[in-house]
Amino acid sequence: MELRQLRHFMAVAEEGNFTRAAQRCHIVQSALSTSIRALEAELGARLFVRTTRHVSLSAAGEAYLEQVRRALDVLDRASSDVADIHAIRKGRLSVGTVQSLPPFLDLSSLMSRFHERYAQIEIRLVQGGAFDLNDKVAAREIDLAILPIEERSEKLASHKVACDDLVLACSPRHALAGRRTIRLSELADEPFADFAPGHGTRRLVDRGFAEADIRRRVAFEIGDLDTLINLVEQGLGVALLPGDLVARQTGRLAHVAISGRKFCWELVVAHLPAPSDDAPPPLDPAPLAFLEMLLQETAAERGG
Template identity: 40%
Template sequence: MDMQQMRYVVAVAETRNFTRAAERCSVVQSSLSHRIAALERELGVRLFARSSRRVELTSAGAAFLDGARECLAAADRAVADAAAATGAVRGRLAVGVIVTTAAIDVPELLQRYRAAHPDVHVVLRSGRSDELTAAIRNGELDIAFLGLPEGEPPLGVETVVLDHDEHVLVVPAGHRLASAPRVELRDIAEELFVDFAAGTPGRTQSDQAFAAAGLVREVAYEAGVVELITRLIARGLGVALLPSAFIRPLAAGDPGLSLVPVADGPHRVEYLAWSRFNPSPATRAMLDVLGVGARAGRTAGAGPHPA
């Protein structure tokens, strides 16, 4: 058994297709199939159930896959550590980001990082703050930009606070409150709302604010992306509470939207988060670009630190 066979198994497991897996690994399909078959003979188990139309992991294959990924990650880390010892930064950096990040210009940051460390393979993943935090803890992500309700910092990861923000009311132009200097939650509790899905951190911030005020609201439309939320609002289908730092630049170029301050609205904290356990050279290099590298060096492997 060798590392290449493990890479082939992971590729087939992720693509569920031998042809696409071979393309990903830059080999001919017959060679990939032969190497996996040889591995199965060596192990004495079938890793994949195959038919003319489907490829699925067997229970033995699923068990092998976890270990194979760990071995490949360890091998990649060994190569990256060896390069770092000579001053070179290589390897892979997995970055997570919420769709409403405003404290950091992520594309500009990635451009600067690539210019400084062109040998690092960077991957970007968007998602919810809770999902991204869990992905850091289980090793799927190296670093992430999060947004969470005030007083609820992410757990089990190192963090730096990037910004504090408050939500504003987003209404269609011409709405009865469009020109109001400020509103309170009780003024808008009877409105129909557009919001993120129930249970997500983006939604929780507003739900908690209304609950704290003893108010109940109706969320008529749920959406996973801000672009859909603002389009629904512009059509007069509802209103929303969104982070001001994120929505202000978007609303400035959209005459169909108006923003109104909310006196008792939700507050959000944006965080930079990364694993507190032995950050990779690529991760430490990103923290240096962000200006928090010294803290990473002090806290790597240490216990909890306040956000």
């Protein structure tokens, strides 16, 4: 049986007349009669008692009507839900992110503006390591993940959302605080405060020192940015951190540019790839709208 046959049956049952039911369904009466006969043949039961002046439900038709009404109500509500999701009146958005984000990527503010525009969307934010975030995107547990470009899975599509050079951050009282530039080799004996392996900018910094064949001393391995900044501010260690972040710690941190080597910290937003180059990403309307908002804002921050 087909959905249209159920709607035809409902129309005849409620109108009690084939002519009025055909008008309601916007089809000719003969086509409606054919549809009802086909439905009765498929069910193996007579649904209507027909007289020359009136059409009434049989006992089988009465029982069938109750269930058809419920089924059509469920289908109508399902169609309404689909329309709401498509129009971003209903749905979910789940975003994963590594802990360290640049100050200009104000994710909470962006989510607040998204919520103001799409108040009925359920928003979920999770933090974690890049490895877990890649897996969650691949398993469709989250829609989008913001993570360092070098830690993005090659199986995912991505767009750049942040790019900042790392600088040496130290206490304003540190002996290096007055320098304008410094070479990595001059930092070999300095105690470093850094993120735990696999988190934040740690992989980028480790790779830079390894490629320069310089061994450094990591005295503090930290899980959060605030603690790391506090340690550096107190003069217990130095750190390589994004320049924009350090510049905003006025009075707390001094910064020195790295010479001879460029540390470019890039963040991307990753998601499942499109099935083809000319197809949109396989995202529901709400995550797709948030992705577009994120890319517009970060492009403006980076000067287009």
